[in-house]
Amino acid sequence: MRLTFRRFDLALRHPWAISTDLGQGGGRSAYPVVFVELTDAQGRHGLGEGSPSSQYHESHETVAAFLGRVDADRLSFDDPAGSMAYLDSVAPGNFPAKCAVDLALLDGAAKAAGRPVCDLLGLGFTEGRHVTSFTIGLDTPEIMARKTVEAAAMPVLKMKLGCPRDRDNFAAVRGAAPGKPVRVDANAGWATKEEALRNILWLADDGKIEFVEQPMPPELPDADWGWLKERSPLPIFGDELYQSVADVDRCVRCVHGVNVKLVKTGGILAAKAALEAARDRGLKTMLGCMIESSVLISAGAHLAELTDHLDLDGNLLITNDPYEGVRTGRGVMGFSGVGAATGLRTTALG
DSSP: OEEEEEEEEEEEEEEEOOGGGTTTTOOEEEEEEEEEEEEOTTOOEEEEEEOOOGGGTOOHHHHHHHHTTOOGGGOOTTOHHHHHHHHHHHOSOOHHHHHHHHHHHHHHHHHHHTSBHHHHTTOOOOTTTOBBOEEEOSOOHHHHHHHHHHTTTOSOEEEEOOSTTHHHHHHHHHHHSTTOOEEEEOTTOOOSHHHHHHHHHHHHTTSOEEEEEOOSOTTSOHHHHHHHHHHOSSOEEESTTOSSGGGHHHHHHHOSEEEEOHHHHTSHHHHHHHHHHHHHTTOEEEEOOOSOOHHHHHHHHTTGGGOSEEOOOGGGGBSOOSEEOSEEETTEEEOTTOSOOSBTOOEEOO
């Protein structure tokens, strides 16, 4: 097997910021991802992507360092699960790098089988059913209102909170989209359970808030999370709280639902296991993303049947997507009309 990888900087439509960016220079205008390609001796080929996040102390450099240690001869399209077990033996963590390889393995395996990844996994994909939210990143109230107007065609919004301007920002978004369902993501920006509850009670008065994601830092004790879960009038979802299947017991105690991301878990196989474990324990499930191209977004869409909510909009936030794949029309995601019929169903542009 031959493994190659390259960095690609995704250009954002608007500067991007979340609560953890506050005091660190604000938003970014570009976001680096890493594309991995695998080719075996039979000429079979697979494509993957990793989106490293500074929030998890990851970078292009950490991804490149891990991939440089991988013995590509230990990878096989005929055994993606065994190949991923080998990667775990190389080093712990490094989930964006493992994610990129996992996607490439499943892309190649599904192409070899003449099937899309979702069918290879026994899941399928229901056209016309799956709706993604569209995220409004932190900014001034004026710019957040402008972003909201630009997103008028999207039926559900997800807005970032967790900063001193929360009420002004929310008023701006709500004024630009009266009555539209909104999901709130504080990115751990509310420091205590008391602050989180005050803000959730305020948001509940709006009447159109679907849930609140990651209101507090994940390192707060379970007792604080349980206290908030018991009192919250809105469902609480864990994001940073849920990295993998290993966190499911804690999340059952602390939240009502979880946000699974391929780059957090290490790819499609681990994300599928994380979604299934959460559902088995009665948790609601959402599939989320970082800033990503259509490779990662399409990969996530192949798991849509295991979710209650989707937040797969990373490719809608950029201007230079080098690939096309799953399509989003007025929020509805689908593969109908996509050129590639097998694998991840992505095609290079240009």
